[in-house]
Amino acid sequence: MHESRADLFQRLKRRHEFWLASVIAILVIFLSVATQGFLTLQNFFDLLTSYAFLGILAAGLLVVLISGGIDISFTATASIAQYITMLLANKYGLDWFSVFALAILVGVLLGAINAILIDRLQISSIIVSIATLNIFYGLLVFVTGGKYIYSLPSWFGKGIYWFEYVDADEISYGLNLQILALLVMFTITWLLLNRTNIGRQIYALGGNREAAQRLGFNVFRLNILVYCYMGLTAGVASLIQAQLAQSVAPTVLVGKELDVLAAVVLGGASLAGGVGTVLGTVLGLALLAIMQNGLILIGVSSYWSQFFVGLVILLSVSATALSARRKRKGNLVE
Amino acid sequence: MNRRETLKLMGATAVASISGLPQLANAAGQEMVVVVKIAGIPWFNALEVGVKKAGGEFGINASMVGPSAVDPAQQVKLIEDLIAKKVAVIGLVPLDVKVTEPVLKRAQAAGIKVITHEGPEQAGRDWNVELIDSIKFGEVQMERLAKDMGEEGEYVVYVGTLTTPLHNIWADAAIAFQKKNYPKMKLATDRFPGADVTDDAYKTTLDVIKAYPNLKGILCFGSQGPIGAGNAVREKKLGKKIAVVGTVLPSQGKSLIDDGIIREGFLWNPTDAGYAMVAVAKLVLDGKEIKDGIEVPGLGKAAVDVANKQIKVDKIMRINKDTVDSLIKGGL
Numbered sequence: 272m273h274e275s276r277a278d279l280f281q282r283l284k285r286r287h288e289f290w291l292a293s294v295i296a297i298l299v300i301f302l303s304v305a306t307q308g309f310l311t312l313q314n315f316f317d318l319l320t321s322y323a324f325l326g327i328l329a330a331g332l333l334v335v336l337i338s339g340g341i342d343i344s345f346t347a348t349a350s351i352a353q354y355i356t357m358l359l360a361n362k363y364g365l366d367w368f369s370v371f372a373l374a375i376l377v378g379v380l381l382g383a384i385n386a387i388l389i390d391r392l393q394i395s396s397i398i399v400s401i402a403t404l405n406i407f408y409g410l411l412v413f414v415t416g417g418k419y420i421y422s423l424p425s426w427f428g429k430g431i432y433w434f435e436y437v438d439a440d441e442i443s444y445g446l447n448l449q450i451l452a453l454l455v456m457f458t459i460t461w462l463l464l465n466r467t468n469i470g471r472q473i474y475a476l477g478g479n480r481e482a483a484q485r486l487g488f489n490v491f492r493l494n495i496l497v498y499c500y501m502g503l504t505a506g507v508a509s510l511i512q513a514q515l516a517q518s519v520a521p522t523v524l525v526g527k528e529l530d531v532l533a534a535v536v537l538g539g540a541s542l543a544g545g546v547g548t549v550l551g552t553v554l555g556l557a558l559l560a561i562m563q564n565g566l567i568l569i570g571v572s573s574y575w576s577q578f579f580v581g582l583v584i585l586l587s588v589s590a591t592a593l594s595a596r597r598k599r600k601g602n603l604v605e
Numbered sequence: 606m607n608r609r610e611t612l613k614l615m616g617a618t619a620v621a622s623i624s625g626l627p628q629l630a631n632a633a634g635q636e637m638v639v640v641v642k643i644a645g646i647p648w649f650n651a652l653e654v655g656v657k658k659a660g661g662e663f664g665i666n667a668s669m670v671g672p673s674a675v676d677p678a679q680q681v682k683l684i685e686d687l688i689a690k691k692v693a694v695i696g697l698v699p700l701d702v703k704v705t706e707p708v709l710k711r712a713q714a715a716g717i718k719v720i721t722h723e724g725p726e727q728a729g730r731d732w733n734v735e736l737i738d739s740i741k742f743g744e745v746q747m748e749r750l751a752k753d754m755g756e757e758g759e760y761v762v763y764v765g766t767l768t769t770p771l772h773n774i775w776a777d778a779a780i781a782f783q784k785k786n787y788p789k790m791k792l793a794t795d796r797f798p799g800a801d802v803t804d805d806a807y808k809t810t811l812d813v814i815k816a817y818p819n820l821k822g823i824l825c826f827g828s829q830g831p832i833g834a835g836n837a838v839r840e841k842k843l844g845k846k847i848a849v850v851g852t853v854l855p856s857q858g859k860s861l862i863d864d865g866i867i868r869e870g871f872l873w874n875p876t877d878a879g880y881a882m883v884a885v886a887k888l889v890l891d892g893k894e895i896k897d898g899i900e901v902p903g904l905g906k907a908a909v910d911v912a913n914k915q916i917k918v919d920k921i922m923r924i925n926k927d928t929v930d931s932l933i934k935g936g937l
């Protein structure tokens with residue numbers, strides 16, 4: 272069927288992603304004109320690298336939110352995964368494959384604990400994950416005594432660089448471990464949600480749990496899958512964070528839950544479940560990242576930066592809300 | 606109360622109730638609890654060692670607690686718990702002096718003594734103990750940065766948060782010193798927060814490098830600042846062009862110091878700081894008059910400013926290629 276441009280625009284206007292992308296586009300145009308450093312390949316790579324950790328976690332949390340649950344214990348999961356993995360890597364050598372396998376294994380196991388508690392006891396997921404956040408983190412700090420791991424295996428410290436490129440100022444950039452992991456995890460999440468039967472079941476579960484159960488979905492299996500996937504992303508994220516920070520600190524990751532949650536919800540995922548897209552999450556994350564980055568580049572005093580971050584979030588969310596309201600009114604008239 | 610402390614407390618309570626003599630725990634000595642900025646990081650672990658050591662030596666039941674995240678509201682909560690527990694002395698390393706002021710005043714009204722560290726502007730305290738002179742500490746680091754920058758060019762300053770009291774006093778002193786002595790140097794923009802968290806300092810540095818291409822120096826007040834900034838500078842291979850100077854822990858900064866990225870680190874010994882807080886608490890509890898030149902047990906003579914409730918013992922620690930290994934051996 273042939274669609275006119277006006278129709279396409281009308282359809283787009285109803286999408287949350289459209290409004291988010293518009294706000295980002297305006298920001299990008301403004302920052303490109305106002306600063307020299309913003310619209311450069313180097314800045315693009317830097318942003319991807321420094322937000323990869325939050326991004327990978329956001330991908331995992333998106334899946335949980337769509338399924339109608341919530342998980343805030345993932346930062347503690349990540350801390351444990353990274354601590355155990357790096358401790359063993361220092362002791363036994365290991366290699367890239369085994370450190371990732373190990374971190375993912377730890378993440379998945381801890382995710383499974385969440386899933387079993389939430390599904391079997393029928394307690395709300397936020398309470399369970401607040402509890403497990405405290406248990407996981409408390410145990411980690413208790414067992415490790417809060418000690419940092421400063422020296423990582425040298426192959427790990429060096430990281431991975433593909434297509435390294437050195438520019439005129441001798442600053443090098445390329446596809447590094449962080450960016451690779453971010454791309455891979457977003458792709459897998461997209462495939463999981465959009466190209467598999469399980470993905471549709473996850474949407475259905477979040478949309479209406481009762482209906483999903485009556486349709487004969489195995490809710491327990493879906494929950495296991497969702498929370499283990501969150502654990503998996505936490506495992507992956509924890510390693511690329513350790514690589515970037517060149518150390519493992521048991522206390523630095525916990526506390527970042529809200530940054531991740533903010534990105535996912537800003538990206539249109541609903542806390543009530545059933546709604547959310549990978550594209551939206553990418554955009555939500557991009558908005559937060561570009562704001563922080565742009566404010567420094569443009570030279571806004573740090574004393575003002577939080578104010579502007581809040582303002583832009585409010586603007587972009589209102590744009591969506593207004594369009595949704597107009598849509599509802601329109602429906603009534605028809 | 607942090608989690609570790611809760612666990613310990615639960616353990617202690619269990620032991621006390623089993624022995625059937627719960628009062629004994631209180632009667633054993635006066636209790637002092639030091640509230641720090643965040644629990645579980647190496648800096649405050651080292652401080653805790655000093656608190657415990659002094660507690661043992663002076664017969665004070667001294668311990669340390671801290672919030673799980675850098676959040677002044679959580680400090681308030683911890684202090685409220687301590688007031689309810691009726692401890693004899695509260696020690697505090699404040700995050701935000703305005704936020705903790707009312708609750709400290711309540712503590713004092715309840716007859717609890719308040720000893721702060723890194724809190725020269727904290728109202729509602731009996732004494733503030735420093736191991737360094739704040740102005741001098743800022744100036745010494747600026748002097749070092751200026752030397753590495755050839756006394757000219759642009760630099761930026763990081764602090765823990767824009768309201769962390771001491772970080773900002775050091776920063777003010779350093780910037781004032783630069784304006785007076787190094788006219789060819791220039792502060793590129795207002796100071797940045799984030800020097801307490803490696804990831805934040807890293808991100809900020811990547812952005813700053815692009816926003817100010819002529820940047821020659823980064824001065825960080827906050828123990829993770831030089832690490833995050835150093836990692837970014839090393840990654841961008843800018844170690845020769847940009848000098849990083851600031852407060853850093855020897856064991857954490859070693860590789861960056863060895864690589865010449867962090868030119869020099871400055872600190873005082875956190876174990877001494879913890880020790881000093883308890884030592885001063887001892888003097889206060891014993892009702893000794895505190896005046897200039899007083900001998901603080903275990904630390905030596907102190908400069909005392911009675912009107913401003915300041916006690917200073919001069920102990921700046923310089924961390925560079927020559928000193929880093931011996932300091933690490935000392936457990937820092």
